[in-house]
Amino acid sequence: MPSFEKTFSLKVPxxxxxLAMIRDFVSNIGVQVGFNEGEVARLALAVDEACANVIEHxxxxxxxxxxxxxxxxxxxxxxxxxIDTGRGFDPGQMQPQEVEExxxxxxxxxxxxxxxxxxxxDVQYRIVPGEKNELRMVKKLKKH
Amino acid sequence: xxxxxxxxxxxxxxxxxxxxxGYLDAHTAPHFENAIQEEMQGGNLNMVADCGRxxxxxxxxxxxxxxxxxxxxxxxxxxxxxxxxxxxxxxFEVLGFPxxxxxxxxxxxxxxxxxxxxxxxx
Numbered sequence: 001m002p003s004f005e006k007t008f009s010l011k012v013p014x015x016x017x018x019l020a021m022i023r024d025f026v027s028n029i030g031v032q033v034g035f036n037e038g039e040v041a042r043l044a045l046a047v048d049e050a051c052a053n054v055i056e057h058x059x060x061x062x063x064x065x066x067x068x069x070x071x072x073x074x075x076x077x078x079x080x081x082x083i084d085t086g087r088g089f090d091p092g093q094m095q096p097q098e099v100e101e102x103x104x105x106x107x108x109x110x111x112x113x114x115x116x117x118x119x120x121x122d123v124q125y126r127i128v129p130g131e132k133n134e135l136r137m138v139k140k141l142k143k144h
Numbered sequence: 145x146x147x148x149x150x151x152x153x154x155x156x157x158x159x160x161x162x163x164x165x166g167y168l169d170a171h172t173a174p175h176f177e178n179a180i181q182e183e184m185q186g187g188n189l190n191m192v193a194d195c196g197r198x199x200x201x202x203x204x205x206x207x208x209x210x211x212x213x214x215x216x217x218x219x220x221x222x223x224x225x226x227x228x229x230x231x232x233x234x235x236f237e238v239l240g241f242p243x244x245x246x247x248x249x250x251x252x253x254x255x256x257x258x259x260x261x262x263x264x265x266x
Contacts, residue, residue, distance in 0.1 A: 016171035020148060023200075041200075041231055048202050052170035099240045102210060111203035111210075111239055118238050 008071045014055045014084070015063035022051050022069055026080070029071045033078050033141060043078075043139060046119040049112035050082045050135050058086025058133060075141075077121075082135040088127040148172070151179050156255035160188040165197040168205030176208045180223075184212070189221025192254040196227035201235050209245065222246070222263045226254035 010025045012018040023044040030040035051067055059065045068083040102110055117123055122138040149172035152163040160183055168176060183191060193209070213223055224246040228236065236242065246264055248254040 016169070019169050019171055019202075020167060038231065038234070042234075045200075045202060045235065048169060052202065052204060056170065099210070100244065111206055115203055115235070115238060 003075055005072060005074045007073075010069045011066050012069075013063055014059045014065040014067050014086075016052065016055055016061075017063075018067075019048050019052060022067075023048050025069060026071070029073070029078070033073055035078075035142070042119045043080075046116045046137060047080050047082070049116050050080075050137065053112055054082060054084040054086065054133075054135075058084045058088070060087075073141075077141055078139045080137045080139075082137075084133050085131070086133065088129065088133050149175060151176065153179070153183075156192065156251055158190065159255040159258050160191045161194055161251055161255070162191060163194040163197065167200040168198060168208075169200065169202045170204035173204040173208050176205065177211075180208065180212050184216065184219075189216055189219050190258050191216075191221070191223045192251055193223060193225050194227055194251045194254075195225055195229070195232060196251075198228070198232055201232050203239075206235070206239060206241070209241075213245070217263065222258070224248060224254040224257055224263075226251045 008025075008029055010022065012021060026044045026047045027040050030043045035043065047069060051069065054067050055061060065084070065086060070081040070083065072079045072081070099111070116137060119139075120137040121140050122136075124136045126134045126136070128134075149164070149166040149168055152165065154161045154163070162179060162183070164176070166172070180191070209223060216223060225236075226248045227250060228247060236247070241247070244264055246254065246257055248257060
């Protein structure tokens with residue numbers, strides 16, 4: 001069990017207009033837990049990608065829903081949980097494709113997941129049917 | 145909320161230059177998409193994306209480059225990228241863009257690259 005745990009939450013309407021606010025929220029927490037500028041930028045990108053996916057795919061670009069971003073800091077990790085109540089979509093079912101192949105198919109949908117998986121140390125998805133979807137992304141903290 | 149992304153369009157010789165400024169994410173990508181479409185409709189197929197003032201890009205922005213590049217190359221043109229900051233470049237790099245697009249240090253060098261002929265293929 002971690003000896004301490006701090007949780008921060010942001011709940012925003014499901015509009016891409018709010019992605020900038022989400023990135024600011026993530027960046028502030030990243031700085032607070034000691035990540036450097038480049039690492040903070042990557043964390044903000046990963047959460048942006050996850051939330052953009054929710055807005056586009058889970059909610060079909062309807063801005064009338066909510067996206068909750070929860071950041072949990074403990075002794076060893078910074079964890080982001082992206083929670084929505086839209087259509088469930090399991091990224092684990094998606095096969096990563098080469099960018100060249102995506103270009104040929106005129107698809108850019110696989111890029112965000114590829115970035116998330118590159119940036120974060122662990123990514124998990126949980127669907128509670130009819131209730132909520134939760135994407136968990138974990139980044140190990142740097143030890144000083 | 146005010147838009148945090150702008151595009152300034154100009155020319156470098158016969159090459160069309162789109163100077164991107166600000167945050168290119170899922171919210172602002174449609175603006176970039178429209179700009180490229182307008183250039184294509186206007187017959188401008190040789191384009192340089194000047195990324196000198198681009199402070200952020202997500203996959204939605206990268207997707208705009210990807211979705212048009214094949215059509216533009218099929219028509220004999222190309223999009224080359226220039227002046228990308230290290231922070232933004234790392235996103236391009238993670239996704240393998242340097243193998244697919246010509247990326248130059250300056251807009252002038254990118255425009256000159258058109259005169260040399262040839263381009264990256266995939």
